Amino acid sequence: MQTPAPVDYARAHSIEEALDLLEKYGGEARVIAGGHSLIPMMRLRIAQPECVIDINDLTDLDYVRIDAGDLAIGAMTRHKTVLASPVIGEHYAILHDAERVIADPIVRNRGTVGGSLCQADPAEDLSAVLSALRAAAIIRSTNGSRIVPVRELDDGPYQTVLTDTEILTEVRIPIRPGAGSAYEKVERRTGDWAVAAVGAYLVLDGDTVRDVGIGMAALGVEHGCPVEAEEYLRGRAFTAAAVEEAARLAAAASNPSPDQRGPVTYKRHLADELTRRALRRAADRAQGRI
Numbered sequence: 595m596q597t598p599a600p601v602d603y604a605r606a607h608s609i610e611e612a613l614d615l616l617e618k619y620g621g622e623a624r625v626i627a628g629g630h631s632l633i634p635m636m637r638l639r640i641a642q643p644e645c646v647i648d649i650n651d652l653t654d655l656d657y658v659r660i661d662a663g664d665l666a667i668g669a670m671t672r673h674k675t676v677l678a679s680p681v682i683g684e685h686y687a688i689l690h691d692a693e694r695v696i697a698d699p700i701v702r703n704r705g706t707v708g709g710s711l712c713q714a715d716p717a718e719d720l721s722a723v724l725s726a727l728r729a730a731a732i733i734r735s736t737n738g739s740r741i742v743p744v745r746e747l748d749d750g751p752y753q754t755v756l757t758d759t760e761i762l763t764e765v766r767i768p769i770r771p772g773a774g775s776a777y778e779k780v781e782r783r784t785g786d787w788a789v790a791a792v793g794a795y796l797v798l799d800g801d802t803v804r805d806v807g808i809g810m811a812a813l814g815v816e817h818g819c820p821v822e823a824e825e826y827l828r829g830r831a832f833t834a835a836a837v838e839e840a841a842r843l844a845a846a847a848s849n850p851s852p853d854q855r856g857p858v859t860y861k862r863h864l865a866d867e868l869t870r871r872a873l874r875r876a877a878d879r880a881q882g883r884i
């Protein structure tokens with residue numbers, strides 16, 4: 595890999611300063627958080643910003659807290675913090691499932707929630723999880739803030755709906771009492787990107803599905819979520835046959851690419867199988883069986 599092209603460096607000490615710097619460079623700057631994706635992109639000359647704006651001093655964006663009935667996670671929260679957070683484990687075990695299989699401790703020590711979402715890698719795990727959970731992304735610019743569902747954050751591979759002068763500051767997940775959730779990933783070796791992965795949450799009322807969300811990574815599903823499968827399950831009895839049909843619908847919604855991680859038929863098979871497993875484990879957790 596080459597070294598990056600010459601680039602200016604600025605260190606922001608507040609969100610306002612970071613936003614002003616983005617405005618100043620008029621679309622030719624990129625913020626850098628953990629740097630685990632941006633620096634390789636710069637070394638490959640896929641990204642060639644005029645300036646990198648370091649946002650690692652924005653420690654006020656590094657938090658996990660309950661706020662107005664939501665689980666709120668700051669954009670500068672590191673993977674390791676998400677993995678270690680008891681409050682996250684209490685409400686959404688799916689986040690711990692996913693964090694355990696994201697890369698390795700070195701990447702998890704530096705990589706951030708905001709960087710992961712903004713990188714918009716089609717195989718990225720947290721996007722699938724937060725899409726399943728119907729999380730909201732809070733985005734700021736010098737003009738104020740806006741809220742975008744995480745499901746609508748990606749605008750194609752490696753692209754988001756953020757403009758060049760916006761910063762993602764927080765993700766918010768509604769807390770759903772009694773929800774169970776789980777993430778299932780197949781990787782070629784420990785710490786690798788997903789061959790395929792599926793996350794799900796369920797709220798059950800007895801055997802009836804009151805609420806459900808499903809998110810998929812590396813499977814080419816539009817906006818990462820097989821909505822037909824979700825709609826099929828909502829309001830239906832959670833039976834083995836219903837899980838089977840939902841998994842079939844999820845696999846049908848997938849459109850994976852053949853690559854070094856496997857052919858299309860194998861990935862479609864994983865879409866089906868991992869959806870079943872994620873739904874079953876989410877139900878077991880919702881019903882207190884595990």
Ligand SMILES: Cc1cc2nc3c(=O)[nH]c(=O)nc-3n(C[C@H](O)[C@H](O)[C@H](O)COP(=O)(O)OP(=O)(O)OC[C@H]3O[C@@H](n4cnc5c(N)ncnc54)[C@H](O)[C@@H]3O)c2cc1C
Binds near residue numbers: 627
């Ligand atoms: C060896 C390796 C293995 C990995 N394996 C996995 C894996 O299995 N699963 C997985 O999901 N991920 C994996 N990753 C990615 C990892 O999770 C990174 O942490 C993540 O891609 C980027 O986070 P970052 O904080 O390093 O972002 P950076 O590299 O700093 O930034 C990435 C992009 O997001 C932008 N950005 C960063 N923060 C913000 C913000 N707050 N607002 C707006 N834009 C922002 C940057 O400008 C840049 O364009 C792996 C990475 C490596 C190096």
